[in-house]
Amino acid sequence: MRVDLIYTTPDYLMAVWLAGHTCHSPKAPQELYAEPVSREKMLKLADFLIKAKHLSVMEHCSMTFAVSGVSRTLLAQYSRHRIGVSLSVQSQRYVSERSDSGAVFDHVVPPTVSASPEAMEIFSKAMESCQDYYDRLLDVGIPREDARFVLPGAITTNFVTTLNLRSFLDVYSKRVSVKGAQWEIRELLVEMGRLLLEKESWLKPYLGSDLEEKR
Numbered sequence: 001m002r003v004d005l006i007y008t009t010p011d012y013l014m015a016v017w018l019a020g021h022t023c024h025s026p027k028a029p030q031e032l033y034a035e036p037v038s039r040e041k042m043l044k045l046a047d048f049l050i051k052a053k054h055l056s057v058m059e060h061c062s063m064t065f066a067v068s069g070v071s072r073t074l075l076a077q078y079s080r081h082r083i084g085v086s087l088s089v090q091s092q093r094y095v096s097e098r099s100d101s102g103a104v105f106d107h108v109v110p111p112t113v114s115a116s117p118e119a120m121e122i123f124s125k126a127m128e129s130c131q132d133y134y135d136r137l138l139d140v141g142i143p144r145e146d147a148r149f150v151l152p153g154a155i156t157t158n159f160v161t162t163l164n165l166r167s168f169l170d171v172y173s174k175r176v177s178v179k180g181a182q183w184e185i186r187e188l189l190v191e192m193g194r195l196l197l198e199k200e201s202w203l204k205p206y207l208g209s210d211l212e213e214k215r
Contacts, residue, residue, distance in 0.1 A: 001108075001187065005195040007064040012165065012200045017042040019057035020049050043202055050169075050206060059084065061165035065192055066158075071108035073153035074184045081174075084167030089159040093145040097131075097155065098138055104131045107154040111183065127154065168192070172207060 009015055017037060022029045049057055079087060097105045104127045113119045130152050137147035163171065175181040175189045193207045 001070050001184075001191070002066075002068045003188065003191045003195065004066045005063060005192070005199065006066050006160075007062075008196075008199055009061045009063075012061040013039065013042040013046060013202060015060040016046045016049065016057050016165075019060050020045050020054070023057070046202065047205075055166045055169070058166040058169065059164040062162060063165070063168065063192075063196060064160065064162040065195075066160055067188065068158040069106070069108075069156050070158075070188060071154050071184060072151075072157050073108075074182075074188060075157055075159065076153070077175075077182065077185045078161070078171075078188070081167070081171045083170075084164045085171065086162040087159055088161075090157050092148040092151065092157075096138075096144055097148070097151060098135055099131050104128055105134075105151070106156040107152070108156060108184065109154070123154075127152065130155075168196070169206065 014033075018029055018033055021032050025032060049055070075089065099105065104124075107127055109120070109123060113123045130150055133150045134147050137150065138144070172189050172193060175185050176193070197204055197207065
């Protein structure tokens with residue numbers, strides 16, 4: 001798995017402060033934006049808004065991640081988060097998984113499988129079988145979009161995803177902060193959180209303890 005934060009709104013605190021202050025000020029947002037404001041004031045307002053669940057102002061803060069080498073199983077889980085989450089995924093219709101060298105397509109192995117030699121042997125044979133049947137379907141003229149039906153959830157994929165801060169906090173709470181989330185998607189969200197904190201360290205009180213405990 002590789003995760004890179006490739007773009008963010010330049011100043012989250014200013015965006016939150018401006019949006020939040022506009023809701024309660026008689027001044028135009030242009031006037032508010034032109035006025036000097038301390039970081040302490042912005043932090044205080046952001047903390048109040050988050051704790052008060054006035055989260056619509058967080059939607060003005062966006063982040064875009066490039067994600068590669070994750071399983072299609074993870075993708076199926078991640079794509080269930082639809083509100084405020086944009087997703088552009090590598091297509092199996094246009095990108096072939098054919099093996100011309102005898103190798104097996106890239107795939108993710110669950111830790112429970114890799115920890116057991118017996119399970120690993122079964123899993124590896126399953127991947128080889130899927131590769132073989134996929135290649136054979138292509139050989140007899142089946143198009144990629146139909147041959148892909150034999151490919152497993154373990155096969156890797158790449159995607160670009162954009163979230164606003166409100167949606168990220170929601171996904172994070174469901175995939176990291178609570179028990180029951182599967183290891184791979186938890187790992188993805190923890191890494192997203194770590195990268196986001198490098199840009200916006202003030203968010204640590206809302207992510208920090210979970211991030212540290214789950215690493």
